[in-house]
Amino acid sequence: MRNSTWRAGAVAAALVTAIAACGGDPATTEGTASGGGGDTIKVGLLHSLSGTMAISEVTVRDAELLAIEEINKAGGVLGKQLEPVVEDGASDWPTFAEKANKLIAQDKVATVFGGWTSASRKAMLPVFEKRKALLWYPVQYEGLESSPYIFYTGATTNQQIIPGLDYLKEQGKKKIFLVGSDYVFPRTANKIIKAYAAANGMEILGEEYTPLGHTEYSTLTNKVVQAKPDAVFNTLNGDSNVAFFKQLKSAGVTAESMPVLSVSVAEEEVTGIGVDNIVGHPVAWNYYQTTETAANTKFVEAFKAKYGATKVTSDPMEAGYNAVYLWAEAAKKAGTVEVEALKKAAGGIALERPEGLVTIDGETQHMYKTARIGIIQPDGLIKEVWNSGEPIKPDPYLKTYPWAGGLAS
Amino acid sequence: MTAVLEKPTRQLTPKEPRQWKGPAVFVAVAIIALVVMPLVLEPFRLGLLAKYLCYAIVALGIGLAWGQGGMLTLGQGVFFGLGGYAMGMYLKLNDAGGDLPDFMVWSGVEDLPALWAPFGNPVFALAMVVVVPLVVAVLLGTLVFRQRVRGAYFAILTQALAAAMVILLVGQQGLTGGTNGLTNFFDFFGNDVAAESTQRGLYLTVAIVLGVLYLAAWQLVRSRFGRLLLAVRDGEDRVRFLGYNPATVKTITFAISAVMAGIAGALFVPVVGIISPALLGVVPSLELVVAVAVGGRFALAGAVLGAVVMGYAKTYFSEELPDAWLYLQGALFILVMTLAPKGIVGVATALRARVRKEASA
Numbered sequence: 008m009r010n011s012t013w014r015a016g017a018v019a020a021a022l023v024t025a026i027a028a029c030g031g032d033p034a035t036t037e038g039t040a041s042g043g044g045g046d047t048i049k050v051g052l053l054h055s056l057s058g059t060m061a062i063s064e065v066t067v068r069d070a071e072l073l074a075i076e077e078i079n080k081a082g083g084v085l086g087k088q089l090e091p092v093v094e095d096g097a098s099d100w101p102t103f104a105e106k107a108n109k110l111i112a113q114d115k116v117a118t119v120f121g122g123w124t125s126a127s128r129k130a131m132l133p134v135f136e137k138r139k140a141l142l143w144y145p146v147q148y149e150g151l152e153s154s155p156y157i158f159y160t161g162a163t164t165n166q167q168i169i170p171g172l173d174y175l176k177e178q179g180k181k182k183i184f185l186v187g188s189d190y191v192f193p194r195t196a197n198k199i200i201k202a203y204a205a206a207n208g209m210e211i212l213g214e215e216y217t218p219l220g221h222t223e224y225s226t227l228t229n230k231v232v233q234a235k236p237d238a239v240f241n242t243l244n245g246d247s248n249v250a251f252f253k254q255l256k257s258a259g260v261t262a263e264s265m266p267v268l269s270v271s272v273a274e275e276e277v278t279g280i281g282v283d284n285i286v287g288h289p290v291a292w293n294y295y296q297t298t299e300t301a302a303n304t305k306f307v308e309a310f311k312a313k314y315g316a317t318k319v320t321s322d323p324m325e326a327g328y329n330a331v332y333l334w335a336e337a338a339k340k341a342g343t344v345e346v347e348a349l350k351k352a353a354g355g356i357a358l359e360r361p362e363g364l365v366t367i368d369g370e371t372q373h374m375y376k377t378a379r380i381g382i383i384q385p386d387g388l389i390k391e392v393w394n395s396g397e398p399i400k401p402d403p404y405l406k407t408y409p410w411a412g413g414l415a416s
Numbered sequence: 417m418t419a420v421l422e423k424p425t426r427q428l429t430p431k432e433p434r435q436w437k438g439p440a441v442f443v444a445v446a447i448i449a450l451v452v453m454p455l456v457l458e459p460f461r462l463g464l465l466a467k468y469l470c471y472a473i474v475a476l477g478i479g480l481a482w483g484q485g486g487m488l489t490l491g492q493g494v495f496f497g498l499g500g501y502a503m504g505m506y507l508k509l510n511d512a513g514g515d516l517p518d519f520m521v522w523s524g525v526e527d528l529p530a531l532w533a534p535f536g537n538p539v540f541a542l543a544m545v546v547v548v549p550l551v552v553a554v555l556l557g558t559l560v561f562r563q564r565v566r567g568a569y570f571a572i573l574t575q576a577l578a579a580a581m582v583i584l585l586v587g588q589q590g591l592t593g594g595t596n597g598l599t600n601f602f603d604f605f606g607n608d609v610a611a612e613s614t615q616r617g618l619y620l621t622v623a624i625v626l627g628v629l630y631l632a633a634w635q636l637v638r639s640r641f642g643r644l645l646l647a648v649r650d651g652e653d654r655v656r657f658l659g660y661n662p663a664t665v666k667t668i669t670f671a672i673s674a675v676m677a678g679i680a681g682a683l684f685v686p687v688v689g690i691i692s693p694a695l696l697g698v699v700p701s702l703e704l705v706v707a708v709a710v711g712g713r714f715a716l717a718g719a720v721l722g723a724v725v726m727g728y729a730k731t732y733f734s735e736e737l738p739d740a741w742l743y744l745q746g747a748l749f750i751l752v753m754t755l756a757p758k759g760i761v762g763v764a765t766a767l768r769a770r771v772r773k774e775a776s777a
Contacts, residue, residue: 057742095738100597101690102734105464109735112460126596130690133600137610151522189586190595191522198524218586219595 047090048083048344050075050331051110053121053131058098059220059245063323064123066275067145068093070324071120073313074331084335085342092116100130107134107142117344118143120330123323124244125149125191132157141346143334145327147270147292149195150403151414156346158353159373160326160333160365162293163403166395168196170378171240171268171291172203174393180237180266182210186227186251189216193242196270198414199405200240206410212236217243222250228258231265239267248272252284262287262382273321274389282387292322293376294362295389303361319387320361329360333367333374364398373401442630449623459612466619466687468727469626471704472720473680476626477673478708479719480633484642485669486649487566490701491574492677494581495549497696499678501585502548503685504598505532506541507609511602518600525590532591538605545682546675553674557667564663566652575698582697597692604686615687622683626720629676633716636672645669710752712759721760 052071054064075089083089092114094106103122110116111134118141122128125148135142135156147162175183185200187193197214204211212234215227228251231239243251248269255267268289274296277285296307296319306328310320333356338344341352354369366375375398381389405411449469454462474492481487508517509532516528535541556577560570585592592598607614636642647655648662655662685691694700704723711722729748733741756763 056738093738095734095741097734099694100595100599100692101688101695104599104688104690105467105731106734108460108463113458124595126692126694129596130599130692133610133689149522189589191519191589194524194589194594195522216587218583 046087048085048087049090049092049114049116050334051107051114051116051119051121052091052093053096053103053106053110053119054123055098055127056093056095060096060098060123060127062279063245063275064096066321066324067123067327069314070310070320070328071145071331073310074328076313077309078331078335084338085344089335096121096127100124100126103127104130104134107131107140108138111135111138111140117141117338118334118346118349120145120327120334122146128152128157129191139346141334141349143327143330145330146323147326149192150199150405151195153371153373153403155350155372157372158330158333158367159371159401159403160330161323162376162378163373163401164196164199165402165405165408166293166376166378166399167270167291168199169203169408170395170399171270171289171380172200172207172209174289174291174380175238175240175268176207176209177393178238178266181208182212182234182236182238184212184231184234184236184239185214185242186231186239187214187216187242188219188221188244188247190219190244192244192271196242197240199411202410202414217247219244219247221247224251224254227251228254228260231255232258232260236265239265241267241269242271243269244271246279248276249280249284252280252288256284262289272383273323274319274387275321275324277383277387277389278319282383282385285383286385287382289380289382289392290389291378291380292389293379294322294325295379295381295391296320297381297388297390298362298379300359300361300363302359306361322362325361329358329362329365329374332358332360333365337367366398368401371401371403373403375400442627446623446627449627450620454616454619459615462619463615463687464727464731465724466615466622467684468724469619469622470680470684470687471707471727472723473622473626473629473683474677474704475708475711475719475723476629476633476716477676477680478704479713479716480636480676481670481673482705482708483713483715483719484637484649485645485666487666487670488568488571488705489574489670489673490571490698490705491576491578491581492673492704493578493696493698493701494574495553495674495677496681496684496700497581497585497691497693498548498552498681499545500681500685500691500695501592501598502535502541502544502678503682504601504691505535506538507601507604507685508598509536510538511600517598519593519596519598520590523590523594529591542682545678549674549678550671553671554667557670558663561663561666561670575701578696578698578701582693585693585696593692595693597690597694598685599690599692601686601689609686609689618683618687622687625679625683629679630716630720633672633676637716641665641668706749708759710749710759712761712763714758715761715765718759718761725760 052068054068055061056065072091075091079088092110096103096106110119120143122131122144123146128144131142132154136154142157143160144157145160147167150164185197187197201211266289270291272290307320311318336356336358337349337353341348353367357364357366363377377398378395379391380393381391384390405414474496478492481489586595601609604614644665648665652662707722707726708719710726712718730745733744
């Protein structure tokens with residue numbers, strides 16, 4: 008105890024400094040430029056920059072920052088520069104709610120672009136609804152939601168899952184095995200897949216879930232192989248895909264003998280899984296780095312120029328990038344960034360984006376999007392082999408599908 | 417692990433003569449918490465402070481079980497979660513007003529599960545906040561302590577329990593909301609849960625509950641039972657030879673700490689607006705133990721202080737440096753643990769001793 012006095016002093020000094028620094032914080036952030044006033048417009052970017060989701064979400068944050076930079080170079084929004092306020096959701100759903108509150112209440116941002124997992128969106132939803140603030144959510148998800156304070160720039164189920172099933176049906180795959188991570192997206196997706204299968208003469212041979220982050224797939228692979236399905240519908244998320252595809256390959260499964268259609272594996276993930284393990288398997292999205300549009304050439308070039316030539320672009324990144332442009336367009340149309348006016352103006356806005364024409368559906372606040380099925384190539388990129396021909400009207404509650412009657416009750 | 421093995425400072429000697437000092441500090445802190453903070457802080461910051469105080473309640477329990485009783489519990493998240501889910505289930509049913517809670521609809525559940533039905537009654541739900549953690553802790557304690565499981569084995573066991581709890585909650589999506597947990601609450605006993613007045617009331621409630629539990633824990637530590645608890649921590653076998661049953665002493669203490677965590681969980685739900693498996697797994701349970709270590713585990717005040725300091729540091733660092741805040745949080749822990757193994761309170765005690773020594777010299 009005696010010789011620890013000097014240490015005591017050091018710690019006390021460190022703490023005092025820290026507390027003093029903390030104390031000064033609210034004063035500096037308060038009273039600066041808020042949503043509409045001032046010389047800049049603050050917008051919030053809220054993604055996981057740490058934790059298990061960081062690897063995916065950081066790329067979306069980067070794409071959003073690129074969009075903000077481009078818009079600022081072109082003169083900003085309503086004559087004002089955009090000022091991003093970045094927060095870390097830390098792969099932890101309550102943190103997303105806390106940071107959303109902070110962005111709205113303290114930074115007074117005009118809008119927030121953020122989230123990836125459904126759980127993070129569900130945690131943020133009450134914050135945005137109660138504070139009447141706006142969230143732009145950039146990832147494909149399980150549908151059955153349409154919050155008046157969220158714009159969904161990723162696909163809902165009828166723009167990804169159902170086209171994926173249509174593709175498998177066209178390919179003559181009748182016996183399907185379902186593999187997914189244990190959370191709301193895979194479970195809801197599989198509920199929809201089962202209803203679709205029942206109505207389309209397809210057979211579901213099995214439905215297996217593993218916890219998020221699970222990496223031991225020998226038992227599950229055996230089950231799948233023994234069931235002898237024509238195809239596997241894969242809703243695994245994150246690291247699990249690495250283990251699953253490796254195990255499948257060592258069990259002798261090839262893309263020809265048993266294609267595995269994934270809905271959460273994009274360009275970014277292919278690198279992590281290892282191209283050798285997944286080459287030839289199909290994926291379902293609305294955008295690939297290889298999608299041939301003028302806007303995409305520009306997007307890919309700009310992204311590589313800013314973040315490095317080895318970087319890839321993926322569907323959620325593109326959806327995040329779009330979100331910023333769509334919001335800016337709505338603000339221009341409304342003549343203000345005020346939430347209610349902007350929401351009213353947003354319906355019907357149509358922009359040529361990297362994925363093709365994207366139109367905001369004012370009623371559901373989802374986007375019209377073109378569904379695209381792609382095959383993973385040996386170079387790690389994804390080549391489109393099928394698309395829906397035109398942008399599909401979003402139908403988050405699957406009201407236009409008779410077989411889906413009991414799902415959204 | 418050296419911190420765990422370190423000899424405690426608190427000894428079985430008579431109380432210090434100047435007894436007015438402790439109560440005076442307590443009253444000063446209470447005035448700051450109940451009067452100054454609500455006036456000074458904006459509603460959003462006050463809400464965050466309420467959250468830290470919820471964690472401080474759990475930390476108080478850990479301080480009791482670990483600091484005083486030597487039981488390193490790495491699974492307090494389990495009890496926090498039990499309390500939180502009991503409250504969350506009531507709020508969810510109350511909001512649904514006779515219908516199914518929203519997440520059950522999208523999880524494909526058609527009838528309200530039997531487990532849920534009684535939680536529609538607020539009295540039952542509030543009782544369960546205390547009863548469930550109590551029963552689980554007493555059962556676990558009885559089994560474990562009687563078998564003389566202690567030290568690292570007890571720590572590992574509680575940690576495994578936290579991991580198992582998460583898997584259970586995530587797996588039973590229709591029953592528990594899975595990874596999403598329970599969120600989107602509207603009504604809290606007749607008040608709009610998001611309203612500023614409700615949040616201020618909740619903050620005051622949390623602060624008062626923490627104060628009351630702190631006084632109770634303090635009394636407990638000073639009582640004969642508290643002396644016995646210290647004796648068990650420092651020499652379990654000797655206590656047994658003296659004719660006491662250490663298992664009972666430990667079980668009671670563990671149960672008290674579990675109940676504290678349960679109450680904290682129940683208060684946390686309306687304050688933060690969500691309860692999910694991410695809040696009660698291994699990592700958050702460890703974070704709380706770290707907070708107690710930083711504050712100083714041998715004093716109850718240290719546990720509370722540690723939880724508030726670490727909670728504040730997490731918010732502050734992550735807002736200032738969203739890309740690198742985890743390093744700072746880690747550095748803070750390492751700094752405190754290497755320079756002051758007995759935590760912030762240990763430092764304060766050392767400084768006071770130094771001052772006293774100089775004054776008398």
